[in-house]
Amino acid sequence: MNDPINMAQPPARTAFQLIPAIEHKGQKSVVSTVALDSNGQHLYVGTSDGQFEVYRISSSATDLRVVLGARRHVGKKAVAGICHLPAALRVAALIDGVVMLLDEQTLEGHPLPGIKGVSAMGVNAAGEALAVATRASKKAVRVLLYTIIAGSAAASSLTATALCFAQADIAETLLVKSVSFLGRRLVLCTARRYMLLEPKTGSYVELFGLPEDAPSPTAVIPISQAYQAMLVMDQVGIVVNGDGNPTQSALTFPSSPLCIAACGLFILCAGPDGVHVLDRAGGDEVQWMPYPDGLHPSPGQKIVAATSASSNCVVLAGFRKVWMYRPVALEEQARQLLQAGQYDQALQLANTCSLAGAPWAETAFAEAGFLLLQELRFTDAMQTLQRCSTSLFQPLELFPVFPTETHAWKGELPTKQYWGLHDPLTSLPTLLKARLNDEDAADAELITSLQDDAKRAVADYLLQVRNGEGVEAKDGIDTLIVLLLADLDRAAELEHFCGSSNSATVGQVEGRLRSHDRFLPLAALYAGAGQSSKALSIWQGLADGSLTESQADTSGTGPSHEDNRALALRQAAALLRDEERVETATALQCLPWLIAASPELALGLLEARALPEDEILDLLRSSSQALLLAFLQHLVSVQGTGREDLHTELALVLGQAALDLLPASDASSDQSPAITSDMVQHQGGAAAQPDGEVGTCSELLLQHRSSLQSLLETSDLYRIGPVLGQLRGTRLWQEQVILLRKVGDHLAALRILALVVGDMDAAEEYCGKHAGPDGFLTLLDMLLRPGDSRPPLFVEACHLLAAQGANLDPMRVLESLGEDMPLGLAFPTLARIQRERLHRRRHTSVIRSLNRSVGLAAATTRAEVMACRVVASEERACRICHSRVGSKMFAVYPNGVLACFKCFRSCHPSKCPVTGRQFDEMPMSSSEQWADLQLS
CATH class of the missing domain: 3.30.40 (Herpes Virus-1)
Structure with missing residues (x-):
């Protein structure tokens, strides 16, 4: 395949046009210096014999004319420098160490008073301040700053036109060669070093110093538009900011420059072989121009340069001729680079201009994107197009690359010309055929790889821009995304995209997704399009195995997926929970297979959505008792239903679930009451299970019994009779106690607690809370006469008397004690009861007497007070x-x-x-x- 993009190519753009300006015809003099005004409309020329000339420049797109406007002899020696001062309508000319202030039109003027021996001068970007460097002594130089005020050049008061507002002396033995403003500071250049001066304070710092054997000359070139300056040392240029710090890597010139000028984004370097135009930011050479006739320097010849403040013109002058280098519009340069296939340079130029707000930059990005697409650089093309706003470039303009997939939106394609550099987009196979040679076109593997690259790049681009403001034909874009992701087997992204909000047309993608076995994304699209029945049908097929999702995923970047069956069930349950998208009849129709496939998800559906209770209960009674129990608990505990039959059914289901978990040996009350606590029961029941099920069964039994006891305690809506009939005769003693207490059968409840379970603490607590004053006597009688041929429980009876005897009537206690009660065993308890009774009567008598004494003392005090x-x-x-x-x-x-x-x-x-x-x-x-x- 041809790949001219990667081949080294020379600069292919014209950054500047060379136009002859003037030819100096003096026989005894040569051009010594040149300058331009701030707008590039006047050219100032100084000669070696002291002549000063002003030329008017009139230019058009195709022509440039330079006409002499004025000429004046301003000195006997050569004009060494010229500075335009537009704010004062003056031109400063340096002649033989003296600065002349000349009227910019008539060239009449006078010298700057009080200074001589000026070696360099410079003007700020606004053209209102003039910096002058002169020698103060053999070991110091002096820098003075003047404000030039507009007025008549013939005014008698010299202070009326030039006011010195700052002065600084610097320890330096060499003369200052050039001066440049850098914001509020000055950069001074001598033959050996550069200095940054703060004029108002007189402080300065050395930026760079050169050894004595370093090549000369040195110079400082102002870059006024960027508020920067370039320090030149032999073949190296360093750009610094207002603090004197470098802003980028150093620029390297092809040879030692004869002169340098900065213009816009470029640096012009005049060397022995011609003028080299360098990119100011990166230092790359963008153009080389040989010297025209009459300008080629001879050995030792000096070339001078000047730039206008607006950067619309550069002037180079030799001894006799002056040539103008007019910059070509940046838009035109970008166009030239694109035509030459130098896309990287074109994009770099467009990016720089885009940051500056150039309106044409987006057009350059769009044109470059199309050209890169036709060069089969798909990723670069999409990254470039991504920088275009939707007001210029619409993503649907890529639809012609995939005509089959986007045929439905063919009529919506906009007609745009841009710069007309690219051919109209064609289908992807046509693009490949046009770019590849015959050998590559026959390589099926290469064709497939390039097609995948194109699809991948376009899909990534569309995913990035589809939600941008002003994007048109979003349904077509989303449809194309689905098709491209399916072709690329990027399953994770495809499922995520189809499951999120999108505008894809299901009918356009259904066949492609089915052919790739992408049923999960298809179901998600059906669900998003409101076709819930089709989505649920696909998920049901994935759940029961009639459909199989493809496992291929070539992206390699997504996380590992859950089992497709589980994912389908989860998505189906999520859709069924949405009452707005799925009707109740559809939900009831899908519920049986969801219960069979995943009871947990089915329960979540039942809890999240209000469905007919009776229909659900009928279905659960015949399919899943565990699910029935969970649903009943949800109805009673969460929804707080007041239906008596549901409360009763919940109690019965909980009771049966607990009984099913009890071991067979413990399920009946016919066994000997050797178990004395619920915990021992649970442990005994768990011990009969296999090792892997002991903990699970025990915990589940505890959970069911806790739920049952809570229901029996808190609910008053269930029917006690059926529940008690179910539990009677089992070892669910605590539950029976609760039911017996609710029906008022305290004797039976106490018998279970005291005689069956043997929990005396619980029996005493029951008596105190529910059985009333006679409960303890009833319990005492039960312990002494347990019945069923059981021996009396004298020890427990004595403990009861010891704990509650103070609250019992001694006579009734004596009546309850039988003749067979051992007197030695009962005597300590009866004696303590008697002593307690006697103590209580005496204590009451003492309290009564004390209260009578306090009342009498209070009455006495009141009588005394009333008598005062x-x-x-x-x-x-x-x-x-x-x-x-x-x-x-x-x-x-x-x-x-x-x-x-x-x-x-x-x-x-x-x-x-x-x-x-x-x-x-x-x-x-x-x-x-x-x-x-x-x-x-």
């Missing part, structure tokens, strides 16, 4: 507000402080407002009361 009288004269004043009492009501605190009733009500009655004493914490003695008043 206070006598106060009308002249006595309130101790709070100091007003006379007169005939008003007043109050006296226990410490004798008198207060009018108004003040008394506003204060706390138990706290003296004068002394702050708390009477409830420090009561007054009888001798302290009323100390300052008369007592009657």
